[in-house]
Amino acid sequence: MKLYNFNALLDVAKARGFKAIGSFNLHCLEMLPAYFRAAKETHSPMMIQISTGTADYLGYKLLVDAVRSLAESEDVPTCLHLDHCSELTAIRTAIEAGFSSVMYDGSHLPMEENIANTRQVIDLARQYNVSVEAELGAIGGAEDGKQVAEEAIAFTTVEDARHFVEQTGVDMLAVSVGTVHGLYTGKAHIQHQRLAEITAATHTPLVLHGGTGVSDEDMRRAVAGGIEKVNVGTEMNVQWVGRCKQAFEKGKVNDSVRKFLIPANDAVTQVLTEKINLFK
Numbered sequence: 441m442k443l444y445n446f447n448a449l450l451d452v453a454k455a456r457g458f459k460a461i462g463s464f465n466l467h468c469l470e471m472l473p474a475y476f477r478a479a480k481e482t483h484s485p486m487m488i489q490i491s492t493g494t495a496d497y498l499g500y501k502l503l504v505d506a507v508r509s510l511a512e513s514e515d516v517p518t519c520l521h522l523d524h525c526s527e528l529t530a531i532r533t534a535i536e537a538g539f540s541s542v543m544y545d546g547s548h549l550p551m552e553e554n555i556a557n558t559r560q561v562i563d564l565a566r567q568y569n570v571s572v573e574a575e576l577g578a579i580g581g582a583e584d585g586k587q588v589a590e591e592a593i594a595f596t597t598v599e600d601a602r603h604f605v606e607q608t609g610v611d612m613l614a615v616s617v618g619t620v621h622g623l624y625t626g627k628a629h630i631q632h633q634r635l636a637e638i639t640a641a642t643h644t645p646l647v648l649h650g651g652t653g654v655s656d657e658d659m660r661r662a663v664a665g666g667i668e669k670v671n672v673g674t675e676m677n678v679q680w681v682g683r684c685k686q687a688f689e690k691g692k693v694n695d696s697v698r699k700f701l702i703p704a705n706d707a708v709t710q711v712l713t714e715k716i717n718l719f720k
Contacts, residue, residue: 617630686703
C-alpha cells in the first residue's frame with residue numbers, strides 16, 4: 441500500500457466522518473502495532489509523525505518500510521510525517537526515503553526567511569507528491585529536547601497567517617493559539633476567537649501542536665473551529681513509560697521482554713482511541 445500525503449489522508453478521514461486527523465508521535469518501533477490497533481478500532485486513517493531524533497535513532501528507511509508494511513497488512517490508509525524539522529538536508533533525506541509528509545519549522549526565523557525556506561521545501565516536496573506543514577508563532581514548552589520558555593511564546597496573528605499562506609501555498613499551517621508542547625500536568629487554554637479569525641483568513645488546514653493537556657471540550661471546539669490536524673505525543677509517551685516502569689519493577693530478569701511491553705502498548709492504544717474519537 442502506498443503512503444498517503446496529508447491532503448489525500450484528510451479526504452479519507454472526512455469521508456469516514458472525521459473533521460480532523462490525529463498525528464501521533466512514534467518513539468520506538470515497539471509502539472507501532474498499538475497505533476494500528478487504535479486505527480482499526482476507530483475505523484480511522486492513521487498519521488504517524490517522527491521527530492528527527494527518532495528518525496536518526498531508527499533510520500528513515502526502516503521507518504518507511506515498517507509503517508508501509510503495517511499499513512498494507514492492516515489495510516489502514518496511513519501518512520508518515522516528519523515533525524518539527526528545521527534542517528533542509530534532513531527533510532530531503534526523509535522525502536527521498538519515502539516519507540509522505542514533512543514539516544519545515546522556520547517559526548524561529550524572521551517572517552520572510554521562513555517564507556523563503558518553506559517555499560524551497562515545497563518546491564522539492566511537490567516533485568514527490570509530499571505534503572508540507574509550516575509553523576507561525578512560538579508554541580511554549582519542550583519537544584524532542586527543544587525548549588521554548590513562557591516569555592518567548594508568540595501567538596500567531598491573523599495578518600501574518602494570511603500573508604504566509606498567500607506567499608507559500610503551504611498545505612497546512614501550525615498556529616500558536618494557547619497550547620503547550622509537553623503539557624501533561626495541567627490544562628491548556630485555547631484562544632478560540634483567534635483560531636476562528638485565522639481560519640477565516642487562510643482557508644488552509646490548521647494544525648494544533650501540543651494536543652496533550654487540551655480538555656475534551658476544548659479539543660472538540662478547536663476541531664469544529666478549523667483545526668484539521670492535531671498533534672499528540674506526550675500523553676502516549678507518559679503512559680507507555682509509566683506502564684513499562686511498573687512492569688519492569690515487578691518482573692524477573694529471565695522474563696520475555698514482550699511481557700513488559702504489552703501493558704504499555706495496550707495503554708497507548710487506549711489513549712489513541714480516546715483522542716481519535718474527539719475528531720469526529
